[in-house]
Amino acid sequence: MSATAPLFVIQPTSGWRALDLRELWAYRELLLIFAWRDLKVRYRQTLLGAVWVMGQPLVTMLIFTLVFNRVAKFGGSEHVPYPLFVLSGVLLWNFVSGAIFQAGNSLIGSSYLISKVYFPRLVVPLSNIFVFVVDLAVAALLLVPLMIRYRVTPPLAILLAPLVVVVAALFALGIGLWIAALNVEYRDVRVVVPFILQLAMFATPIVYPLSRLPERYHFLILANPMTGIVEAFRATLFGTSLPVGALLWSIAASILVFVGGAFYFRRMERLFADVL
Amino acid sequence: MTASVAIEGLSKRFRIGAMREDYATLRDRISGMFRRRPKSPETREIWALRDINFEIGHGEALGLIGHNGAGKSTLLKILSRITEPTEGRALLYGRVASLLEVGTGFHPELTGRENIYLNGAILGMTRAEIRHNFDAIVAFAEVEKFLDTPVKRYSSGMFVRLAFAVAAHLTPEILLVDEVLAVGDIEFQRRCLGRMNEVARSGRTVVFVSHNLASIETLCQRVVLLSRGKIEQIGPTREVLISYLSRRGRDAVVDLSAFSEREGEGRARITGLEILTADGSGPLDAIEFRSSFRVRLHYRVHERVAGASFGFGLLTTNGERIFITESFESGRTFDLEPGEGTVDCVIDTINVLPGGYRFEIWISDIPGVQATDYLSNIGEIEIVVSAEAADHSVTTLTSGLRGVVHLQTTWSRSR
Numbered sequence: 001m002s003a004t005a006p007l008f009v010i011q012p013t014s015g016w017r018a019l020d021l022r023e024l025w026a027y028r029e030l031l032l033i034f035a036w037r038d039l040k041v042r043y044r045q046t047l048l049g050a051v052w053v054m055g056q057p058l059v060t061m062l063i064f065t066l067v068f069n070r071v072a073k074f075g076g077s078e079h080v081p082y083p084l085f086v087l088s089g090v091l092l093w094n095f096v097s098g099a100i101f102q103a104g105n106s107l108i109g110s111s112y113l114i115s116k117v118y119f120p121r122l123v124v125p126l127s128n129i130f131v132f133v134v135d136l137a138v139a140a141l142l143l144v145p146l147m148i149r150y151r152v153t154p155p156l157a158i159l160l161a162p163l164v165v166v167v168a169a170l171f172a173l174g175i176g177l178w179i180a181a182l183n184v185e186y187r188d189v190r191v192v193v194p195f196i197l198q199l200a201m202f203a204t205p206i207v208y209p210l211s212r213l214p215e216r217y218h219f220l221i222l223a224n225p226m227t228g229i230v231e232a233f234r235a236t237l238f239g240t241s242l243p244v245g246a247l248l249w250s251i252a253a254s255i256l257v258f259v260g261g262a263f264y265f266r267r268m269e270r271l272f273a274d275v276l
Numbered sequence: 277m278t279a280s281v282a283i284e285g286l287s288k289r290f291r292i293g294a295m296r297e298d299y300a301t302l303r304d305r306i307s308g309m310f311r312r313r314p315k316s317p318e319t320r321e322i323w324a325l326r327d328i329n330f331e332i333g334h335g336e337a338l339g340l341i342g343h344n345g346a347g348k349s350t351l352l353k354i355l356s357r358i359t360e361p362t363e364g365r366a367l368l369y370g371r372v373a374s375l376l377e378v379g380t381g382f383h384p385e386l387t388g389r390e391n392i393y394l395n396g397a398i399l400g401m402t403r404a405e406i407r408h409n410f411d412a413i414v415a416f417a418e419v420e421k422f423l424d425t426p427v428k429r430y431s432s433g434m435f436v437r438l439a440f441a442v443a444a445h446l447t448p449e450i451l452l453v454d455e456v457l458a459v460g461d462i463e464f465q466r467r468c469l470g471r472m473n474e475v476a477r478s479g480r481t482v483v484f485v486s487h488n489l490a491s492i493e494t495l496c497q498r499v500v501l502l503s504r505g506k507i508e509q510i511g512p513t514r515e516v517l518i519s520y521l522s523r524r525g526r527d528a529v530v531d532l533s534a535f536s537e538r539e540g541e542g543r544a545r546i547t548g549l550e551i552l553t554a555d556g557s558g559p560l561d562a563i564e565f566r567s568s569f570r571v572r573l574h575y576r577v578h579e580r581v582a583g584a585s586f587g588f589g590l591l592t593t594n595g596e597r598i599f600i601t602e603s604f605e606s607g608r609t610f611d612l613e614p615g616e617g618t619v620d621c622v623i624d625t626i627n628v629l630p631g632g633y634r635f636e637i638w639i640s641d642i643p644g645v646q647a648t649d650y651l652s653n654i655g656e657i658e659i660v661v662s663a664e665a666a667d668h669s670v671t672t673l674t675s676g677l678r679g680v681v682h683l684q685t686t687w688s689r690s691r
Contacts, residue, residue, distance in 0.1 A: 006282070006367035012360055033397040041385050116380045117398055118357035273359040274290070 017266045024120050034127035042131055053135045054142055057094060061087040061142075068207050077209035078240045081150045085234070087142060089206035092233050095136040095165070096172045096226065097197045102128045103176020104183060104193055107272055114272055121269045122262065125176055129169050136165065143237065155239035164233045171225055171254035177261030181268040184275050204230055222246050225253035278369070280450055280481040281332040281355065285364035288325040288350050288505075324350040326505045327364070332483065334369070337476035339496035339513060340485045341520060343561070343632070343658050346502040348485045352376060352452050355483065370449025370481065373400050377454070379439030384428035388419050388438055391427050395442045409445040416471075417441035437464055444471045450481045455488075469494060487630050489517050489660050520561060521660070529559075529574065530655040532637075540647035543581050544612050546637050548574030549655045554622055562658040565630050565682075571621045573637060581612040581641050581648055586619050588637045590628060591653065597636075598628055598680050612639075627682050630659045 024031075043049040061083060068074040069082040076085035103125035107114060110124050147154065182189045201207075204226040210218060221227050228243060228250030235242040325347045332338050340348045353359045355366060356374035381398040382391050392413055396406040406413075414420055417438040419430075427435055453472070469491055476482045476495060486492050492499060492513065499516040501509040509516050533547040550572035551560045563569050573586055585608075589600035601621065603609065610619065636652040 004369065006369050007371065008357075008368040009365055010354060010357060010361065010368065011365035012362055029403055030397045033394055033403075037383055037386065037390075037394055040390065041383065044385060113381050113398065115353075115358065116376045117374065117400075119398070119400075270360045273353070 013270060015267065016263060017269075019122075019262055019266060020120065024122060027120055027123050030119055031123045031127045034123065035130035038128065038131045039134055042135075050138055053138045057087065057090050057139050058142055060090050060094075064090065064207050074208050074212060077211060077234070078238075080152060080234070080238045080240060084143070084146050084150055084152060084238070085209065086207055087146060088234050088237055089204075089230055091136060091139055091143075092165075092168060092230055093201055093204065093206050093226075094139070095132050096168050096229075097201070098135070099129055099132045099169065099172035100176045100179065100197065101193060102132070103173055104179030105190060106176070107180050107184060108190075121272055122177075122265060125173060125180055125265075128176075129173055132172075133165065133169065147238075152238055154237055157236045157239065159236075161233065161236040164229060164236055167251055167254050168229045168233070170258045171229065171250070174254060174257030174259075174261040177258070177265040181261075181265045184268055184272055200224070200226070206230065222249070225250040225257075229254075278334045279331040279367075280334040280336070280369050281483070282367040282369075283328055283330055283332075283355075283364070284366070286325055286328040286351070286354065286361050286366055287323060287363040288347075288354060288359070289362040290322045290324055323505050325354070325361070328505075328507060330500060330507065330510055332481055335476075335479040335481060336498065337482040337484060337496045339492040339499040340483060340502065341487075341489070341492060341499060341516070342502035342508070343656050345504075345656050347505040348502055349376075349454060350505075351502070352454050352483065352485055356452055368450060371400075372450045372452065373446045373448035374452040375399070375443045375446070375454065376452070378436055378443065382427060382435070382439060385426055387424045387426055388417075388430070389423045391438065392442055395439065399443060399446055400448070401446060405447070413438075413441045413445050416444060416467075433464070440464075440468055444468070444475075448480070450483070451475060452483045454485045487632060487658060487660055489520075493517060521564065532574075532651060532654060533576070535651055535654065538649060538651045540638070540640075540649040543579040543648050544575055544577040544584065544639050545649050546573055546639065546651055547576050547616070548572075549635060549637060550574070551655075551657060552620075556620065562660045563626055565659055565661045566625055566627060568622060568624050569626065571623065572618050573621075574616070574618050575612070575639065575649075576616045577612040577614045580614065581639070583609040584612050584639050584641050584648065585609050586621070586637075586639055588621070588635055591634045591636055592680060593632050593634065595634075595653065598633070600636075602640075626659065627684070628659055629680055629682050630661050631680075633657050633659060 064086045065083045068086070074082060076082040106125040106128050107121065113119075113124075114121065179189060179193055203221065203224050205221060210221060210227070210231070213221065222243070222245075228246035228248075231240075231243050232247045232250070234240050324345075328347075328351065340351065342348050350359070352374065353376070354361050355368070356372065356376065358374075358376075379395065381395055383394060386394060392410065393403065393406055397403070401409075414423065417434070417440070419434055419438050422430065422434065427438070430438070472482065472484070472495055482495070484492065484495055496513050498511065499513045500507060501516050501520055509519060530549040531547070532549060533545075538545075551563065552558065552570040552572055553560055554568040554570055556570050556572075560569055571588060573588070575586075585602050585604035587600060587602035590598045592598060601623075603619065603621070633656070634653050635655040635657070636650070637654065638650040639648040640646065641648055
């Protein structure tokens with residue numbers, strides 16, 4: 001027996017475990033290198049990457065404008081014309097749903113790594129978020145010509161938009177972590193996720209302004225944490241009114257979902273390599 | 277000698293069927309909440325490792341051998357922290373790096389340079405360490421000219437060289453290696469082995485799993501022989517290797533009488549499989565590359581089968597068929613009367629490369645048309661290169677990039 005204390009003890013664990021942020025910090029380089037890899041692969045063909053990232057929301061915006069604005073006669077909110085209104089919503093929604101989907105599948109997508117090397121598994125879903133942040137930033141450039149065209153001047157609060165994105169990222173990651181861990185236990189989860197995400201989009205004021213709904217249903221939509229986030233995003237971009245209560249609820253819910261998701265993920269983590 | 281790794285009562289249990297049958301899907305789980313289902317008795321438990329105890333000294337190179345399924349990989353995975361033990365513990369007195377595969381996480385779209393950083397980080401190197409070793413890695417891999425080419429355009433040889441080069445420059449106190457030398461050309465394999473030797477001699481602890489007994493012998497001072505999740509033998513390399521090759525397995529017959537995943541109409545059933553020395557004098561635990569050996573099939577007949585032909589084939593662990601042989605091919609068929617019996621087949625020279633393999637076995641009365649009995653993916657067997665038999669060309673042979681069979685060839689200049 002060695003006299004010195006072991007550097008690490010491998011033994012069975014069970015139940016809930018600490019998040020071990022120190023270890024996660026020690027693996028920050030791996031996290032960044034995964035993010036860098038994903039970005040590099042995504043934007044390797046610079047033109048194609050950017051075309052896809054901007055083209056998809058652009059086309060979605062045009063279709064939604066045609067269907068919901070021209071046909072269904074939905075308007076924008078306050079002084080914001082519908083195309084701008086719907087584009088901002090679509091951008092943020094793509095970010096959140098993409099990040100949820102990616103984080104939810106991250107373990108399955110990286111099973112070849114998980115069964116061969118040790119690292120804190122949280123690194124995988126956490127690193128995934130960066131690509132979506134960059135995609136959002138690139139796609140957000142679409143707003144510039146539209147805002148000029150419709151003469152919408154951004155308020156000073158636009159500087160706070162990144163903070164709103166942080167809340168959105170926290171929320172998306174939180175949900176993604178739950179899904180990733182559930183995926184390991186129940187194999188049908190990932191089949192349901194795209195469907196739920198699609199439904200959730202209509203439970204969020206993406207294609208319609210909240211004001212279009214009868215007042216008595218507002219609480220339902222406002223209970224959805226995404227509502228506060230999307231509305232706050234628009235408020236920072238266009239200076240529309242900010243639903244403070246909804247935003248506070250969104251922040252609280254995002255933190256709860258994220259922390260809960262991280263703990264659940266840690267709890268399930270030790271099974272990942274055996275099940276994948 | 278101070279311990280670098282201390283393993284105390286380590287066990288790992290896999291529950292086969294637990295996840296699959298109890299609550300396979302969320303839908304089942306939800307419907308299960310409303311009616312209490314009896315727990316499935318089908319849940320089978322398999323101890324991949326059972327009460328493993330040993331210590332690895334600081335700076336020691338330890339070999340780990342045993343059949344496929346003996347628990348080598350599971351042990352390595354536990355020590356690498358990829359999977360958790362069910363019981364017991366392992367104390368690690370140093371930083372661990374594991375090399376269970378060459379090129380883990382390599383991305384085909386990224387260049388060689390980028391993959392060095394990516395793979396290095398995955399294996400646990402810091403960016404500073406990688407930068408510091410960068411030139412040495414590139415030189416070792418001999419890929420200078422292709423550093424900025426995506427690795428998807430690399431030849432498999434280049435890919436492997438680069439991947440190993442990154443791994444070879446890991447500097448952990450404890451290095452766990454699983455059969456990664458089984459790739460690349462002979463010259464490169466020799467350099468890898470040399471590099472591993474250097475690592476071991478530089479005072480680092482190396483745990484090395486391989487089917488290639490010759491490289492185990494070159495590299496390791498001590499060997500642990502695992503069998504069915506338990507330590508069968510532990511001791512000086514030579515001693516363990518010799519007894520591994522000549523050992524008379526206690527239960528050499530693979531009992532197949534309860535094996536349920538079989539096809540065929542079932543008038544006769546295969547009940548056991550034995551691998552014996554060519555003269556039938558004793559069982560073999562592993563087959564030596566290029567040696568001859570005897571396969572004995574045990575059967576039970578329920579209803580008369582006239583003109584039965586026995587056959588078997590060898591499969592890779594991925595289930596690809598390497599060869600088959602049937603008794604009717606050599607003009608032998610058998611009339612089977614109810615009762616039990618055995619048939620033997622002697623293989624003169626096995627030129628299948630060292631590695632782990634499985635069998636498929638069958639009985640048929642109209643060969644190739646309908647099977648009386650058919651079983652597949654059974655009886656794991658190792659083909660090994662013994663240290664004595666190893667000449668220069670054979671020391672580095674293992675299935676993998678070299679394919680699965682080795683041919684005796686004669687080359688000459690024709691003009």
